[in-house]
Amino acid sequence: MAPRRINRSEARRDFLKTSAGLGAFSILSSGVHASSASVLKIGLVGCGGRGTGAASQALRADKETELVAVGDMFDDRLQGSLAQLKGDGEIGARVKVSPDACFTGFDAYKKVIESGVDVVLLASPPGFRPMHIEAAVAAGKHIFAEKPVAVDGPGCRRVLEACRQAKEKNLAVVSGLCWRYDRPKRETMKRIHDGALGELHTLHTNYNVGSLWMRKRQPTWTDMEYQLRNWYYYAWLSGDHNVEQHIHSLDKCRWALKDENPIAAYGLGGRQVRNSSDFGHIFDHHAVVYEFKSGAKVFSYTRQQDGCYNDVNDYFQGSKGFCNVMKHTITGPDAWTYRRDGAEIDMYQSEHNELFASIRAGKPINDGEWMTHSSLMAILGRMATYTGKRITWEQALNSKEVLAPVTLALDNQKLPTPPVALPGKTPFA
Numbered sequence: 001m002a003p004r005r006i007n008r009s010e011a012r013r014d015f016l017k018t019s020a021g022l023g024a025f026s027i028l029s030s031g032v033h034a035s036s037a038s039v040l041k042i043g044l045v046g047c048g049g050r051g052t053g054a055a056s057q058a059l060r061a062d063k064e065t066e067l068v069a070v071g072d073m074f075d076d077r078l079q080g081s082l083a084q085l086k087g088d089g090e091i092g093a094r095v096k097v098s099p100d101a102c103f104t105g106f107d108a109y110k111k112v113i114e115s116g117v118d119v120v121l122l123a124s125p126p127g128f129r130p131m132h133i134e135a136a137v138a139a140g141k142h143i144f145a146e147k148p149v150a151v152d153g154p155g156c157r158r159v160l161e162a163c164r165q166a167k168e169k170n171l172a173v174v175s176g177l178c179w180r181y182d183r184p185k186r187e188t189m190k191r192i193h194d195g196a197l198g199e200l201h202t203l204h205t206n207y208n209v210g211s212l213w214m215r216k217r218q219p220t221w222t223d224m225e226y227q228l229r230n231w232y233y234y235a236w237l238s239g240d241h242n243v244e245q246h247i248h249s250l251d252k253c254r255w256a257l258k259d260e261n262p263i264a265a266y267g268l269g270g271r272q273v274r275n276s277s278d279f280g281h282i283f284d285h286h287a288v289v290y291e292f293k294s295g296a297k298v299f300s301y302t303r304q305q306d307g308c309y310n311d312v313n314d315y316f317q318g319s320k321g322f323c324n325v326m327k328h329t330i331t332g333p334d335a336w337t338y339r340r341d342g343a344e345i346d347m348y349q350s351e352h353n354e355l356f357a358s359i360r361a362g363k364p365i366n367d368g369e370w371m372t373h374s375s376l377m378a379i380l381g382r383m384a385t386y387t388g389k390r391i392t393w394e395q396a397l398n399s400k401e402v403l404a405p406v407t408l409a410l411d412n413q414k415l416p417t418p419p420v421a422l423p424g425k426t427p428f429a
Contacts, residue, residue: 040065040359043117043141045109045132047072047081050146051123053348054176055081058121058144059091061352062360066094069101069115071108073124073228073410078102106408113139119359120144123176125231126239127151127404130158133173137162140169142359144352146176148247148375151239153399156376163368172364174355175371177251181354182347184328184338185252192256196334197318200257200296205249206311207302214278223415224408233280235382235418236403240282242269242385243378246302250381251374252314252325253290253298259370262290262298262377264392269385271420273305281420288381300381388423401429 042065044055051072059065067085072078082102086092103111109132113120119142122132129149136143143166150156166173179185192200214233217226231237238244254260267288274284284305290298314325321332328338345353358365380396383389405415 038064040118040356041068041116042066043069043071043112043115043120044081045071045112045120045122046124046146047078048123050176051121052081052084054121054123054144054146054352055085056088056091057349057352058119058356059085059094060349062356065119065356066096068096069103069112069117070097071103071112073104073106073108074225075102075104078104105410110135113141118142119172119355122146125228125237126244127155127231127237130155130162133159134162137166137169137171140171142172142355142364144174144176144355145371147251147371148239148243148378149175149372150375150379151235151237151243152379152401152403153376153396154402156372156379156397159372159375160369163366163372166368167366170362170364171366172355172359173366173368173371174351174358175367176351177248177367177371177374178347178351179248179252180255180367181351183344183350184340185325185347187338188323188325188328188330189255191330191334191336192316192318192323193258196321196330196336197316197323197332198320200294200316200318202317203253203256203296203298204315204317205253205298205300206313207246207249208308208311209245209304210306210308210310211274211284211304216278222411222413224410224412227280227415227417228410230278230280233278233282235282236405238282239375239379239403240286240382241304242283242286242288242302242382243375245304246286246300246381247374247378249302249312249314250290250298250300250377251371253300254370254374254377256314256316256325257292257294257296259373260292260294260296261373261393262380263293264390265290265377265380265384266390267300267381267384268388268423270423277417281418283385283421286381286385288384290377290381383428385423386421386426387428388426389428391428395428399429 085095120136121144123146126148149159163173215229227234269283269286271284285303288300316323323330330336383391
């Protein structure tokens, strides 16, 4: 999901509200000691559109911040991001990245983390997120982690443990699952949690859209570079779009169910339209049913095909009411509609405002458990559609399947595209 345009005046007003009254309160966390007036140094890992947006929002969230280090797999992406950030009149003066603080390659994240930063923004392809989160926590850095945070069961286990350690170290871990930082969604979910729908039993969620970007292979690219530049179409990097994109919808369902985890999932999927080798091996549609111990079921649909009916919305039915989540309306005895009052703020900006305010207050947010479980719910769905089997939550969490190749090297000339999954024939691992 691309960053939305930010209302700057609202962003500043919201941050001032959040930060008011902190005074000269000092904080001490592993590796970070700062007063409310001291400069927090930011490092960016992953300089694509989402990473560039995150850096912009981080600098706007707190005027006493500086971007001092950046890392990406490729220099052209890194330089493009820096040029965009430096050219922004509001924040450009605080982009203080020297040439020797620009890092490329597979170990760029380590160099950013080791460069003296206080906060690290992790926005590389999701397949790298577990190792990046682990390294940031080990080094005592506060974290903003884009979604999802893993693409397989072993990755989820690594992130859960790292976020547990982050809590012990008093480090912030804020998730890029941005709807949780959206005021209208928060107000809607509060009413659901307070019983406006009664007992939730049927949650129907759609993320049906058209195709996304694709980069044609260049003659000089190795197999590894081609897959990295087209990371969306390889499950080891993106998790497939049920994980990378549809996680937003699945996270809203878990949120409504008070972060209850499903007990199992089954479904169907495949690739009908986006089926050439240009699009790697992922599916272009998934339909999954998630079962919950409470008896609730989530009926989940996601599709990336052009020329079709599109819908991105969530429809929740309970024993006494119905909610259209994206329209923020509830019908039934406790009927309600969210009325905007001008105090709303772009959710992408809000998550950074709250991250930095929590660091300043010495009460760092830790989204680790729920962001990882929402990632695993999406992975569970992919496992179900790829295999055609009913997969339990415990099977997904304890899976031994690691999707990443054994050797990570840009000069890897022979990195075959994994076979397209065949439901009923592809085994669960």
